[in-house]
Amino acid sequence: MDIFDETDLDRVDQGGFGGPPLNEAWRRCCARLRAELGDDVFNSWFGRLALVSVGSGQARLSVPTKFLKSWIDTHYVGHISVALNAEFGPVVQILIFVRCSAPLEPAKNPPTESVTAAKAAPKSPEPGGDRGPAERRSASRPSAAPTFGDALTGSPLDKRLTFSTFQVGRSNELAFHAAKRVADHNRGGTPAFCPLYVHSAVGLGKTHLLQGVAHTATSQGRSVIYLTAERFMYGFVAALQAQTSIAFKERLRTIDLLIFDDAQFLQGKAIQAEFGHALNALLDAGREVIVAADRPPNDLESLDERVRSRLSVGLCVEIGVLDEPLRLKILEARVAAARMVEPHFEVSPTVLAFVARSIRSNGRDLEGAVNRLRAHCTPTSPPLTVEMAEAAIRDLIRTHEPKRVKIEDIQKLVASHYSVSRADILSSRRTAAVVKPRQVAMFLAKMLTPRSLPEIGRRFGGRDHTTVLHAVRKIEALLQNDPTLRDTLELLKRMLQE
Incomplete structure (x- = not known):
């Protein structure tokens, strides 16, 4: 092709x-x-x-x-x-x-610069009238290659995502206080964490927390860059094209605080290597770094192993599923914000409690529920009832998803059940007291997680995938004639999935 x-x-x-x-x-x-x-x-x-x-x-x-x-x-x-x-x-x-977003006029010698270079600088048209043809022609052509500043301006911040609007509950309390410590850190002192790594499923507040740090640190006069993985990759490629990669690297290493979001999307060996070098340089210089992703560092299989190792050194915090009291707090805050725009928008505590009880997924669905309720609440409409709310948010009510089982949890639970340590399971010891728990843990990892055999082997002390396959087949054979082992595995499965 x-x-x-x-x-x-x-x-x-x-x-x-x-x-x-x-x-x-x-x-x-x-x-x-x-x-x-x-x-x-x-x-x-x-x-x-x-x-x-x-x-x-x-x-x-x-x-x-x-x-x-x-x-x-x-x-x-x-x-x-x-x-x-x-x-x-x-x-x-x-x-x-x-494709080109601005009209181009034909020319005998069209410019050779990449269209991407013209789009690198953000557009900020002046209000109050259209521009003339000469000005449009000037705007359609890049006057120069994108500068380093254009390549690393950082991702835009949402002024609404601050610490004051972040709702704190049991599931995110540790992450919130850790982020506050990083945001309030005094320049020149010892960093609070090296680095802080926050992970959670989508819609649980990672980006809100990171942008809250960026707003607070910026207000203190610190040099802060908030980057998504996509923005970092674009900036790196743009710097290479403009032959400003040295300036790109130097600028990235001189900031006080790097906030990096969506690390799971970081791809490409050269880009990952540059991110790893920048991460090492910042941490070695005593600077602050916060990284967020949708899973722990060791679960980012596509990420370079050295980067995963460096991310695992600092404080790794998970934001858990929003419990019902926290969901209710989020809904109340959203409704209060909506009433600033629409004073007639009234939602009774009973309706809010129903929505908080019904939507268990994430904060984005809660915000979507408030928007649907706003659409059903007009100055002339009757007060919202539970029945009306149920009809409005029906598409957002999802069945409860089963808990995602982690290999680390399997190893810890199996080790505790068989009275051995997790280090024993990961070691090269081949005594009977260790081999059977290890094989049971490998079997459960294959049954309860989507990980491949090579990945499971790597997580069990760097073993080959054939070792994992042998363990799975061994346990399957034992289950045919060992009812005690069947009961043990069923018990362990229930404990892991609860």
Whole structure:
């Protein structure tokens, strides 16, 4: 399959790619990609990918930046090909180009700079009238390569996400106080944690907490950069293209506080290596670092092992599932904020308690519930009842998901049950008192977690996947004639899944 680099091909604008049939087929392709790759990957890399046309065995797609085009070309063009073939039949060529958001006028000697360079600087049009043709031409062309400052300006902060609006409960209390210590740290003193690592499932407040740290530290005059993994990768690639990578590295190493979000999306050996070097330089210089992800450092299999090891050295804090009292506090705060805009918006304590009891997933769904209640509450409508609230939030009420079992929890529980230590299970000892618990733990890890055999072996003291396979088959054979072992495994499974 041929991949063509056609920057700004045919000057196609972002909107209006084909008629409804083409759009509907592309939506089905996107559904296939989302199902295959998962929501996180799809939202990160395919949300701004658009299908322009398909015909004669050729598909043309567009993206807003050259970095996004390069990443999709390198990692996901095969997945796109499969999805397009399923909808349109054989597609021999895929052309991915960078679309232009501003109109360009034809010129005899078109500029050779990348379109990405023109988009690196944020647009800030002056209010009060349109610009003239000469000014539009000037704005459409990059006057110079992106500077280092453009490459590492940091991700934007939401002014609403501060410590004062963060609701504290049992599940996030430790993470909140640890973040406050980092935010209030005096420059020149010993860092509170080296580094602070916060992890949780989506929608439980990681980003809110990190942005609260950024706001507080910035107000104290400290040099702070808040970066998502996507922004860091874009900045690194932009610095390489502009030949300002040395300035990029120097700037990153001189800040007082680095706040890094969504570390699970950090990909690419060169990018991970640069992040690892920056992390080491900051920590060795006594600077503060906060990193957040959706799982513990050791579970980030795609991340370089040296980076995982350095992240594991500091304080690792998990934000747990929101309990009902905390969910109620979040709802009350959201309703109070909504009433500042709409004074007629009234929700009774009974309705709030029902919503807090019904929605157990995350804070984003709670905010969505408040928005739905606002839509049903008008100045002329009757007061909200539980029945009305139930109808409004029906799509947000989800069945309770089973607990995610971790290999570390399996090892600790099995070691405690068999009166051995977790270090014994991970060691190379081959006595009967250690071998059986080790095999039981490997068997449970295979049954209760999505980890592969090589990954399980690595988590059990760096063993080969064949050792894990032998342990699983050994326990399966014993279960045929050992009712005591069957009862033990059932008990351990229930304890791990409760």
